[in-house]
Amino acid sequence: VQLVESGGGVVQPGRSLRLSCAASGFTFRSYGMHWVRQAPGKGLEWVAVMSSDGGKKYYADSVKGRFTISRDNYENTLSLEMNSLRAEDTAVYYCAKDFCSGGNCYYFDYWGQGTLVTVSS
Amino acid sequence: EIVMTQSPVTLSVSPGERATLSCRASQSVRSNLAWLQQKPGQAPRLLIYDISTRVTGIPPRFSASGSGTEFTLTISSLQSEDFAVYYCQHYNNWPPTFGPGTKVHFK
Numbered sequence: 001v002q003l004v005e006s007g008g009g010v011v012q013p014g015r016s017l018r019l020s021c022a023a024s025g026f027t028f029r030s031y032g033m034h035w036v037r038q039a040p041g042k043g044l045e046w047v048a049v050m051s052s053d054g055g056k057k058y059y060a061d062s063v064k065g066r067f068t069i070s071r072d073n074y075e076n077t078l079s080l081e082m083n084s085l086r087a088e089d090t091a092v093y094y095c096a097k098d099f100c101s102g103g104n105c106y107y108f109d110y111w112g113q114g115t116l117v118t119v120s121s
Numbered sequence: 122e123i124v125m126t127q128s129p130v131t132l133s134v135s136p137g138e139r140a141t142l143s144c145r146a147s148q149s150v151r152s153n154l155a156w157l158q159q160k161p162g163q164a165p166r167l168l169i170y171d172i173s174t175r176v177t178g179i180p181p182r183f184s185a186s187g188s189g190t191e192f193t194l195t196i197s198s199l200q201s202e203d204f205a206v207y208y209c210q211h212y213n214n215w216p217p218t219f220g221p222g223t224k225v226h227f228k
Contacts, residue, residue: 009223044165044208045156060216094164106212107155109176111164 001025001110005094008115011085021095021112025026029053029073032098034108035080037091047093047106048080056104063095085119092116123147123211125220133228134199142223144192144209153213156185156194159222160205168207169194199225 007019021033035047048069050057057069067079078095093115096108124147141171144154154172157165167176169185172192182197196203204227209220 043221044210045221046217058215099167101169106215106217107167107170107210108165109167111166113164 001097003097003110003112005093005095005112005115008093008117010118010120012121013086015085016081016083017085017090017117019080019082019093019115019117021097022034023076023078023095023097026097026110027101028071028076029099032100032104033071033078034096034098034106035069035078036096037089037112038094038114039088039091042091045091046106047052049106050078051104052102063080082117085117087119090117090119122216123150123213123218125209125211125218126206126224127209127220129223130221130225131224134225135228136201137198138228140199140203142166142194142196142207142225142227144187144194144220146190146192146211149189150211150213151189152202153211154192155188155210155212156183157208157210157219158203159208165208196225 002024004022011017032051034049048059050069066084070079095112097110099105099107099109126145128143152172156169159165171223173185204224206224208222
């Protein structure tokens with residue numbers, strides 16, 4: 001299993017950024033996929049999930065209305081569109097695979113290496 | 122939202138010693154509790170789920186127990202590769218939340 005995030009960088013407050021996660025080594029379309037973030041020197045915060053078929057998506061209150069999760073089960077990719085970025089969104093963003101096939105268990109057996117998003121003027 | 126707390130914040134241990142880490146939930150999470158390990162510059166790694174089930178490949182020196190709101194991770198004989206930050210995480214309901222972590226470092 002391999003998860004490779006990309007798209008991080010430095011962005012000004014209020015601007016947008018799109019993260020991607022390329023998945024391989026497992027049947028991508030069978031698993032819910034998540035984004036989890038970690039502010040510098042801080043703990044872990046769950047951000048969003050999309051179900052295996054893309055039919056359901058849920059967000060943390062801190063990003064609801066600003067972030068959009070999506071997936072392409074043909075290209076085996078997961079994305080996170082982040083709008084109206086704030087300084088407090090600065091973090092390493094990890095793509096993580098749900099443990100359970102078919103449903104969402106909300107614990108994560110594989111993680112990517114993460115991509116750093118810095119929101120600063 | 123369920124709030125997870127962990128103690129101690131840091132734990133100083135010598136190789137070969139036993140380490141005991143605690144995790145508490147603000148309300149019952151039933152059996153929906155996992156432990157993760159994170160080394161500097163690396164992504165977290167799932168160690169244990171459903172309170173006490175080790176992920177395939179995790180050595181038996183890692184064990185965990187607990188119920189309801191009180192949980193424990195024990196590392197029976199610390200190896201050099203075990204020095205890391207350990208997080209507990211509940212997945213009993215939405216949203217899943219993590220504890221702030223316990224850093225296990227070399228005495």
